[in-house]
Amino acid sequence: MSSVPPYDPQLVEAKWQARWARAHSNEPELDRPARPFYNLMMFPYPSAEGLHVGNMFAFTGADIHGRFQRLQGYDVFEPIGFDAFGIHSENYALSVGTHPAKLIPKNIETFRRQLRRFGGMFDWRHELSTTDPKYYKWTQWIFLQLFNAGLAFRKKAAVNWCPKDMSVVANEQVINGYCERHPDTKVEQRFLEQWFFNITRYAERLLNNLDRLDWSDSTRTLQRNWIGRSEGAELIFETPAGTKIPVFTTRPDTVFGATYLVLAPEHPLVDQLTAEEQRSKVNAYRREVQGKDIVSRKVGDKAKTGAFLGSYARNPATDEAIPIWIADYVLMEYGTGAIMAVPAHDRRDFEFATQFRLPIREVVRTDEPLPSVTEDGVLVNSGKFDGMPCRQAQRDIVAWLKDKRLATPQVQYRLHDWCISRQRYWGPPIPIIYCARCGPVGVPERDLPVELPFIEDFRPNASGVSPLARHKEWYFVKCPQCGAQGSRETDVSDTFLDSAWYFLRYPSTEFDDRPWDPKRTQTWLPVTSYIGGNEHAVLHLLYSRFVTMVLHELGKVPFDEPFPKLRAHGLIIKDGAKMSKSRGNVVIPDAYIQKWGADTVRLYLMFLGPFQEGGDFRDTSIIGVRRFLDKVWTTAHEAAGQEAGPLPAAVERKLHETIKKVTTDTERLDYNTAISAMMEYVNLVREQGAGSRAAVEPLLLMVAPYAPHLAEELWAVLGHDRSIFQATWPRYDANLAAGADVEVVVQVNGKVRGRVTVNRGASEAQVVELALRDESVRKFVDGKPVRKTIYVQDRLLNLVV
RNA sequence: GCCGGGGUGGCGAAAUUGGUAGACGCAAGGGACUUAAAAUCCCUUGGGGGGCAACCCCCGUGCAGGUUCGAGUCCUGCCCUCGGCACCA
Numbered sequence: 001m002s003s004v005p006p007y008d009p010q011l012v013e014a015k016w017q018a019r020w021a022r023a024h025s026n027e028p029e030l031d032r033p034a035r036p037f038y039n040l041m042m043f044p045y046p047s048a049e050g051l052h053v054g055n056m057f058a059f060t061g062a063d064i065h066g067r068f069q070r071l072q073g074y075d076v077f078e079p080i081g082f083d084a085f086g087i088h089s090e091n092y093a094l095s096v097g098t099h100p101a102k103l104i105p106k107n108i109e110t111f112r113r114q115l116r117r118f119g120g121m122f123d124w125r126h127e128l129s130t131t132d133p134k135y136y137k138w139t140q141w142i143f144l145q146l147f148n149a150g151l152a153f154r155k156k157a158a159v160n161w162c163p164k165d166m167s168v169v170a171n172e173q174v175i176n177g178y179c180e181r182h183p184d185t186k187v188e189q190r191f192l193e194q195w196f197f198n199i200t201r202y203a204e205r206l207l208n209n210l211d212r213l214d215w216s217d218s219t220r221t222l223q224r225n226w227i228g229r230s231e232g233a234e235l236i237f238e239t240p241a242g243t244k245i246p247v248f249t250t251r252p253d254t255v256f257g258a259t260y261l262v263l264a265p266e267h268p269l270v271d272q273l274t275a276e277e278q279r280s281k282v283n284a285y286r287r288e289v290q291g292k293d294i295v296s297r298k299v300g301d302k303a304k305t306g307a308f309l310g311s312y313a314r315n316p317a318t319d320e321a322i323p324i325w326i327a328d329y330v331l332m333e334y335g336t337g338a339i340m341a342v343p344a345h346d347r348r349d350f351e352f353a354t355q356f357r358l359p360i361r362e363v364v365r366t367d368e369p370l371p372s373v374t375e376d377g378v379l380v381n382s383g384k385f386d387g388m389p390c391r392q393a394q395r396d397i398v399a400w401l402k403d404k405r406l407a408t409p410q411v412q413y414r415l416h417d418w419c420i421s422r423q424r425y426w427g428p429p430i431p432i433i434y435c436a437r438c439g440p441v442g443v444p445e446r447d448l449p450v451e452l453p454f455i456e457d458f459r460p461n462a463s464g465v466s467p468l469a470r471h472k473e474w475y476f477v478k479c480p481q482c483g484a485q486g487s488r489e490t491d492v493s494d495t496f497l498d499s500a501w502y503f504l505r506y507p508s509t510e511f512d513d514r515p516w517d518p519k520r521t522q523t524w525l526p527v528t529s530y531i532g533g534n535e536h537a538v539l540h541l542l543y544s545r546f547v548t549m550v551l552h553e554l555g556k557v558p559f560d561e562p563f564p565k566l567r568a569h570g571l572i573i574k575d576g577a578k579m580s581k582s583r584g585n586v587v588i589p590d591a592y593i594q595k596w597g598a599d600t601v602r603l604y605l606m607f608l609g610p611f612q613e614g615g616d617f618r619d620t621s622i623i624g625v626r627r628f629l630d631k632v633w634t635t636a637h638e639a640a641g642q643e644a645g646p647l648p649a650a651v652e653r654k655l656h657e658t659i660k661k662v663t664t665d666t667e668r669l670d671y672n673t674a675i676s677a678m679m680e681y682v683n684l685v686r687e688q689g690a691g692s693r694a695a696v697e698p699l700l701l702m703v704a705p706y707a708p709h710l711a712e713e714l715w716a717v718l719g720h721d722r723s724i725f726q727a728t729w730p731r732y733d734a735n736l737a738a739g740a741d742v743e744v745v746v747q748v749n750g751k752v753r754g755r756v757t758v759n760r761g762a763s764e765a766q767v768v769e770l771a772l773r774d775e776s777v778r779k780f781v782d783g784k785p786v787r788k789t790i791y792v793q794d795r796l797l798n799l800v801v
Numbered sequence: 802g803c804c805g806g807g808g809u810g811g812c813g814a815a816a817u818u819g820g821u822a823g824a825c826g827c828a829a830g831g832g833a834c835u836u837a838a839a840a841u842c843c844c845u846u847g848g849g850g851g852g853c854a855a856c857c858c859c860c861g862u863g864c865a866g867g868u869u870c871g872a873g874u875c876c877u878g879c880c881c882u883c884g885g886c887a888c889c890a
Contacts, residue, residue: 176887218884221805225886232890249890262890298888329888339890347802348888414889534884571884607826608813613806621813621827628826630841661817673815676825683825745821750871752821776857790870796820800870 004637007630009597013709017116025723026121028075030507030520037074038524039066040503040563042532042540043081046107048092051114053587053605053617054572054579060602061569061611061669062531063120067705068666069529070121071729077524078121079506081128082108085136086495087165087181090426094459100426101454104131114590118598119708126509130498135505136428137449138515139498142547143420144431144442145554151198152420154440158266158332159419161190166460167423168194170494173539177298192464194421195430195491199546203227203413205560206545214565216612222537228414233398235340236406237261237313237322245269245313245324248335248412251345251375252401253393255317256382257363258340259353261324262306264332265289273324275310282307282326289328297328304329304352315340316406317383317397327352335412344370364390418543420494423466425458427492435479435486444480450488466490500543501551503527503562521557530563531669533571541566567669570614572605579617587617599707600626606671606706625675629710631682632703635691636714642692651690654681655698656737659730662702671706678702693718698730746771747798748780756797764791771797 020026028036041062044055066078084104093100108129115122128135146152159168162179173180174187199206207227210220232250239245245261263270265286274282285307289297306327315322329348330339343353343360350371353360362370366377375390385393401407421430429450431443443450453474458467468490469475479486501515507524508516532540544562552560571578574585592601603625609615647655658681665674678699685695697718704711704724715724738760744767746754754774758767768789771777781801788800 218805222885225804228886228889230889247890251890302888304888327888329890331889334889341890346890348890351888412889414886537885610814615813618813618827624826672813673825676815679825743821747820747871750820750869755821788870790820792820796871798820798870 004634007633007710009599009709010594012713013117013119013598016709016712017119019712019723023723025725026078027123027125028077030077030524033075033077033523035074036524036528037066037069037076038503038507038526038528039069039076039078040506040527040530041078041080042530042536043083043499043502044111045083045086045088046104046111047088048096048103048107049581049586050107050110050588050590052579053589053592056114056118056589056601057572057605057614058531058533058569059115059120060118060605061671064602064606064666064671064705065529065531065669066121067708067725068729070725071701071704071727073728076121077123077126077507079126079128080115080120080122080124081126081502081506082111082130083495083499083502084108084129084131085427085492085498087167087422087424087426088495090424090458091165091181093426099454099456099458104129117593118589118602121708126506128502128505128509130428130495130502133449133451134512135502136452136498138505139428139493139501140431140443140448140450141445141515142501142551143493143497144445144448145556146197146550147432147442149550149554151201151550153196153198154193155196155417156191156193157196157419158189159192159194160187161192161464162187163462165424166462168192168419168421170419170496170539190464194419195432195489195493196417196419197546199418199542200413200415202546202549203229203415204411205549206415206542209545209561213561213563215563216566216568219534219537219541219566219568222534223542226415226538226542230412230414232410232412233401234336234408234410235316235401237316237340238406239273239311239313239324240321243269243272243313245273245338246336247338247340248410249340251342251390251394252398252407253375253379253385253390254342254345254363255315255340255397255401256379256385257342257344257361258315258317258322259343259359259361260322260341261313262327262330262339262341262349262352263309263324264330264337265326265328266332267326267337269338270309270326273309273311278308278310282309285326292328298331304348304355306352306356308356316401316404323358325352325356333416334414345373347371347373418494418546420497421491422494423464423491424460425452425455425467425492427495428452428498429468430489430491430493432489433477433479433486434489435482435484437484438479438481438486440489441479441481441486447480452492466492468492496539496543497547499540500547503530503544504548504551504557516557525557526559526561527563528565530566531569532566534568535571537568567612569611569669570609572614572617574617592619592622596622596626597709599710600629603629603675603706607675609672611669611671628675628679628682629707631686632699632707633710633714635682635685636696636700636717639691639693639696640717640719645692645694647692647694648688648690651685651688651695653736653739654684655695656732656734659698659702659732660734660737663729663732666702666705674702675706700724701727701730742794744771744794745796746774746777747796748777749800750798751780753777753780760794762794764789764797767791767797768799771799 066076070076089100093103160174162169164182164185179185179187230250233252234246234248237245306325309324311324312321341349343349344362363381364377365380366372366374377390379385379388379393398407431450432440453471455471475487477488504516507520511517548562549560551557579586604622607625658677661677662674685691700711700714711724741757742760743755743757754777756770784801786799786801790798
């Protein structure tokens with residue numbers, strides 16, 4: 001054998017990365033692409049620790065997809081950027097005592113280096129950072145588009161206040177009542193005036209469009225649950241004094257069983273409905289509730305508490321007067337903030353009624369004990385509706401009450417409007433000026449961006465007022481409408497607004513006078529393929545869809561869904577747990593890349609488990625994929641010195657099988673099985689000593705998306721002078737892949753007893769005849785008559801005796 | 802509680818969706834080469850049993866049933882686990 005040079009990944013990778021950069025080979029023609037393919041991955045937050053293997057796992061999977069599509073002949077645009085604003089970055093800056101404006105550029109520098117080193121096919125001309133004024137100018141512009149359309153408004157509302165962050169956080173950032181970033185800190189409820197985006201107006205469309213998106217089911221389900229659509233009716237309960245109390249219910253069929261009403265303690269009608277003799281009790285209860293944090297209020301299995309208001313309302317179905325209570329198990333944020341309590345058919349109402357000895361009336365007959373919540377039953381104690389099945393009664397009772405103007409069919413959503421105000425420093429200032437005469441006025445477009453001023457002391461405080469208010473020269477400003485003295489909004493916007501439109505910006509980063517160029521947008525968007533983690537299933541993906549929907553309505557973009565095709569990758573865990581700084585199990589890939597090379601690490605990450613499920617990072621098995629690359633290396637070098645010759649039949653067949661499998665698996669992101677198919681193939685080639693050019697070239701093309709540097713190098717070794725990524729993905733011949741003959745399994749009574757080799761497409765009779773000649777089969781048939789034969793063409797024969 | 806994943810060798814995992822369970826890889830054991838080591842190559846490797854032997858038999862995909870010629874895959878009822886939602890009316 002000719003001498004094969006050693007495989008030195010450091011050398012090979014440096015060489016090809018330099019060439020790609022020099023040749024601009026990762027920078028597609030954006031204006032006139034023949035076949036545009038926008039390959040998007042979720043941009044990272046540039047943490048101080050650097051890119052970890054979880055990021056690299058996600059980016060490698062997406063990069064393989066991009067490189068594969070490039071080999072299919074697409075002009076692949078694969079941009080990258082940095083989601084660098086936000087409380088995350090700011091808290092870290094606070095903890096190390098460095099200003100984020102100094103820290104972030106350093107972190108980004110590290111990320112850039114790492115992203116280049118692992119060999120991503122990134123178009124660096126279009127890098128962006130959300131902290132760049134040239135970027136957030138347009139984040140502010142988007143805010144103003146919503147503001148002008150009446151979709152951004154100020155509202156005094158109960159909001160989630162994190163005492164650690166000393167800021168309001170969105171509903172989506174509260175987990176079980178605890179702050180997403182501070183799992184030991186309970187979120188408090190504060191009543192503050194905040195900016196909201198009216199996402200609930202789009203709830204129905206956000207929900208319905210899910211059906212036509214090519215997304216994984218798991219992600220769609222998460223969004224569906226988050227939006228939380230409930231169908232039901234609003235029913236009116238009226239007091240003798242004529243006050244109407246609307247309640248929302250999903251079970252109007254149970255209205256005859258509503259034996260009392262419960263309002264949220266904050267309900268605006270409480271004062272008016274409270275009888276004098278009950279006032280002190282009621283007020284005491286309301287104070288008690290106010291003192292509770294959200295967790296102890298919202299967790300369900302506590303004993304019920306409440307207070308009777310001393311007044312009554314009329315049940316619209318029975319005309320009975322039923323008592324009105326307040327209780328903290330009723331939430332002001334949902335529905336009308338008031339419920340009709342049907343203790344016989346609702347677990348919570350049942351507990352409450354039991355506790356306070358309120359009447360329980362069964363109105364749905366089932367075979368379950370009370371409280372029974374099923375809708376499979378028939379009505380009882382319900383006047384003329386007795387005997388009617390629940391589902392029919394739901395419609396008929398609403399219709400009946402509707403005629404009396406006491407009911408309206410209604411749909412409720414769990415989704416709340418998106419609170420975007422943050423009382424923090426590190427974000428884009430909300431571009432609003434307050435004027436005593438004109439009210440809140442949008443900053444005119446010509447004055448954008450409202451730059452975030454540098455302030456030395458950017459610490460938040462518990463006052464609910466942002467640090468920016470301390471910068472007086474920045475704070476005081478003339479009203480753009482009337483010229484009077486005004487002041488700026490000092491809150492910054494939520495980071496999720498930054499990331500809700502970055503994909504629109506990428507193709508147009510060189511334009512300073514527009515957020516995105518209409519022609520570029522027309523060409524490249526919506527995003528062809530989006531790959532990212534399921535941790536963003538509700539936040540980022542929902543917000544991006546909302547923003548896109550609004551922009552579409554305003555005529556700013558020609559589509560209403562940004563990501564028609566989305567795939568979620570799994571999570572890389574370490575020692576059985578999610579990687580996190582607090583657990584101290586974050587793995588940074590640099591040392592592994594140093595030791596093994598980027599190609600090996602890429603391949604390892606893709607081989608350790610299914611891409612869409614993730615897996616455990618254990619460095620012990622890296623050697624396996626490295627051995628595979630070594631074999632490819634050796635085989636290709638040996639082939640370079642050989643005359644081209646025909647492939648042995650077995651190798652040819654395996655080659656076509658392999659191309660078929662690798663093609664479909666790579667397409668479907670089943671990278672782990674694609675890699676094992678390539679391993680099988682190279683093993684066979686070596687076993688058969690068949691390492692010719694004809695055997696190796698297609699292999700290199702298949703390896704190229706996975707281990708791009710190695711593939712380039714070996715492609716050159718085989719004498720090609722153009723990049724392998726300008727070549728075409730190999731084709732397979734279905735007939736060759738299938739082979740001429742097949743092994744058919746022979747079972748007797750469902751147990752495998754033998755195998756026969758026959759021509760593909762052999763008839764049942766032929767196979768039966770052959771099978772009955774097999775000694776072991778005969779033994780089990782044992783002379784008994786064959787009662788039945790089941791034949792699966794080219795696969796299996798089962799003889800039943 | 803509700804909604805979704807998932808449970809397969811010592812380990813990571815495959816299995817064309819009802820048709821040979823454990824491909825591929827790691828680890829382990831044995832061997833070849835070597836003064837030696839590394840690297841490389843070959844063999845063995847789910848459990849149990851039988852045979853001088855090429856080999857053969859039984860059991861085996863969380864548990865208990867069921868459907869089927871045939872079940873890791875479908876159905877019923879459980880157990881465990883991961884993720885999401887949760888006093889949402």
